[in-house]
Amino acid sequence: MVVRLENVSLKREGKWILQDINWEIRHGEHWVLFGLNGSGKTAMLNILNAYQFPTKGKITVLGMEFGRTYLGEKLRKQIGFVSSSLQDKFYAADNAFEVVLSGAFASIGLYETPTDAMRNKAITLLKELGCIDYANRRYETLSQGEKQRVQIARALMANPSLLILDEPTNGLDFIAREKLLESIETIAAKSNAPRIIYVTHHVEEILPVFNKTLLLKQGQVFAAGNTTEMLTGKTLTEYFGLPVNVLWENHRPLLTKQQFVSDTM
Numbered sequence: 001m002v003v004r005l006e007n008v009s010l011k012r013e014g015k016w017i018l019q020d021i022n023w024e025i026r027h028g029e030h031w032v033l034f035g036l037n038g039s040g041k042t043a044m045l046n047i048l049n050a051y052q053f054p055t056k057g058k059i060t061v062l063g064m065e066f067g068r069t070y071l072g073e074k075l076r077k078q079i080g081f082v083s084s085s086l087q088d089k090f091y092a093a094d095n096a097f098e099v100v101l102s103g104a105f106a107s108i109g110l111y112e113t114p115t116d117a118m119r120n121k122a123i124t125l126l127k128e129l130g131c132i133d134y135a136n137r138r139y140e141t142l143s144q145g146e147k148q149r150v151q152i153a154r155a156l157m158a159n160p161s162l163l164i165l166d167e168p169t170n171g172l173d174f175i176a177r178e179k180l181l182e183s184i185e186t187i188a189a190k191s192n193a194p195r196i197i198y199v200t201h202h203v204e205e206i207l208p209v210f211n212k213t214l215l216l217k218q219g220q221v222f223a224a225g226n227t228t229e230m231l232t233g234k235t236l237t238e239y240f241g242l243p244v245n246v247l248w249e250n251h252r253p254l255l256t257k258q259q260f261v262s263d264t265m
């Protein structure tokens, strides 16, 4: 078991942000965490990273039970977390190579001397993620898509057991998005790949390698299970409260709103 949440609830300022969440991630599963704006996705990730403690419930991540001991740092070394919300935290003047290397120490900035093995690994990852050409460029000069790739390479430096990608295609154009998704697919397909949680509110981004999906709605699990069973017109029509169709092309889903007669007039 990689992650187990049992009846997890989170209350902030008198409001229940998450309610009775039950979720299990097992070896061999890659998950999509799908939810509309404000549904509680970021709150869930903050809990998984031990940045926030639930008001109620029990959490075990990578065999560690929360609340028994202080887990923050020990846990986070085993979780790769990629989020556009973190981008501003990296030192603008560090180059992409240094940002990736810093992942080995789970630090922002480089304070320790990296070993040759670390340097070689960083170069391999920069190549794998297609960012070797700008390895020497200052992080602040990179485009949004390039920064995301560098961040994923950084997250993989520490050989995480769990990789969390929080809306990694934010701000990317169609080509950049598809290229990034290709890289994610390559990472996920490896035999020694970490378990991946891919957080999104776009159905079109869900790759076939994500075999499980949790639909989060207003802080509650609306449904969870096999992706192909979650992403159906029937389930998503109920989820959105709006009639939708799901078309599949090359094992990728495409969401369309059902046309009403009044729409076409």
Ligand SMILES: Nc1ncnc2c1ncn2[C@@H]1O[C@H](COP(=O)(O)OP(=O)(O)OP(=O)(O)O)[C@@H](O)[C@H]1O
Pocket (backbone or CB within 6 Å): 012, 013, 015, 017, 035, 036, 037, 038, 039, 040, 041, 042, 043, 044, 201
């Ligand atoms: N400290 C807080 N106090 C009160 N409400 C909060 C607090 N933190 C989050 N919320 C609320 O909890 C809900 C869930 O927020 P969260 O950021 O987890 O949503 P999200 O699914 O990540 O949305 P998005 O797709 O927009 O990033 C929102 O309505 C948000 O306003």
Ligand SMILES: [Mg+2]
Pocket (backbone or CB within 6 Å): 041, 042
């Ligand atoms: Mg969010």
